[in-house]
Amino acid sequence: MDEQRDEKLWQIAKRRANFQDSLVGFVIVSAICWAVWFFTSGRDGFHGTPWPLWVMFGLGIGLVMKFIRAYKTDKDTLTEREYEKLKNQQK
Numbered sequence: 001m002d003e004q005r006d007e008k009l010w011q012i013a014k015r016r017a018n019f020q021d022s023l024v025g026f027v028i029v030s031a032i033c034w035a036v037w038f039f040t041s042g043r044d045g046f047h048g049t050p051w052p053l054w055v056m057f058g059l060g061i062g063l064v065m066k067f068i069r070a071y072k073t074d075k076d077t078l079t080e081r082e083y084e085k086l087k088n089q090q091k
Contacts, residue, residue, distance in 0.1 A: 012074075019063075019070040026063050030056050 033052035041047075 012070075015066075015070040019066045022063055022066050026056075026059050029059060 030052065033055045034050075037050050037052050
């Protein structure tokens with residue numbers, strides 16, 4: 001039962017799976033950083049900005065970009081839309 005898969009849908013599925021994998025990694029790395037911070041200096045009280053926030057911020061930027069690419073944009077649709085605009089301008 002080898003069924004032909006739609007290449008466009010396959011690429012979208014790959015991007016979404018990649019995002020989901022990255023989200024799991026973000027949660028795990030963030031939890032580890034917060035645990036290290038807590039056990040090394042966090043128990044003494046809250047003094048200034050905890051350094052795990054910077055790690056989460058940096059990783060979060062990449063995660064947001066992957067989310068947008070996986071769920072909010074479709075380059076083929078954008079390309080088709082621009083093509084139609086150009087085609088209509090030439091008429």
